[in-house]
Amino acid sequence: MPTDTSYHGxxxxxxxxxxxxxxTNAYLDRPAMLGLIGEVAGQDVLDVGCGPGFYAAAMADRGAKVTAIDGSAELVRVAERTAGERGTFLQHDLERPLPFADASFDLxxxxxxxxxxxxxRQLLAELRRVVRPGGRLLVSTTHPMSEQRWLGGSYYEGGRVDAPIGGPGSGFxxxxxxxxxxxxxxxxxxxxFVLERLLEPRPSAELRDADPEKFAQLDVKATVLTVALRRPAREA
Ligand SMILES: C[S@@+](CC[C@H](N)C(=O)[O-])C[C@H]1O[C@@H](n2cnc3c(N)ncnc32)[C@H](O)[C@@H]1O
Known part of the structure; x- marks a missing residue:
């Protein structure tokens, strides 16, 4: 069972x-999340698990002050390049407390x-600590229905899995x-956090133009689950 789940090599x-x-990334997750991110000019934003930096770059394009972290040294370097070195990029294992002061980020x-x-749970406590009161947290994940189609088994049972990606023979x-x-x-x-919005995005219209068959397949399947949350402005 791996304890370092970051993407290496x-x-x-x-x-x-x-x-x-x-x-899933280009036509489901990103259109939904970018819509929720909205106007962030001048805001302090944190890209948590930034991967190759798509969100870091998009938020920098919108005028945000970006900090991006990921456990993969390789992907942190890619993210820095993707965002044109606009921001602060750090390798950090999200299993450990976040290296930021209280109330550092708007989003x-x-x-x-x-x-x-x-x-x-530790990560959520840390995110609540570093997001300012009244600030936002946006989270997306693979839709559990999608995982059930992919991996079978009980919807309810949960637990850790190792799942193949990258197509047949990739070995990943x-x-x-x-x-x-x-x-x-x-x-x-x-x-x-307080839940403000829950989305189960359908593929964006661009996929209909780029690949009508894929669009038709995805437009009937829940694939991504997205939530918009807020740290309450006043402590309960
Ligand atoms: C599916 S990718 C998503 C990347 C990016 N957020 C995006 O949507 O394009 C998952 C990312 O989580 C990172 N990750 C997984 N486990 C991690 C951990 N324990 N600490 C830090 N990053 C981790 C991986 O390295 C990878 O970049």
């Missing part, structure tokens, strides 16, 4: 290249990372926790 190269253009964005982690696996929607959302609420 060939998996980092794969994800930085073809993986980033996978329909934290954590796309397709949370399910990889073991110390999820990723390790993550299967969670129900109920578990995922309640972990966020238990972490002291």
């Amino acid at each position: 060939g998996l980092a190269d794969f994800f930085a290249g073809a993986g980033q253009q996978h329909p 934290a964005v954590m796309a397709l990372v949370y399910h990889h982690l073991y110390a999820r 696996t990723i390790n993550f926790e299967r969670m129900t929607v109920e578990t995922f959302v309640n972990e966020m609420l238990d972490g002291g």
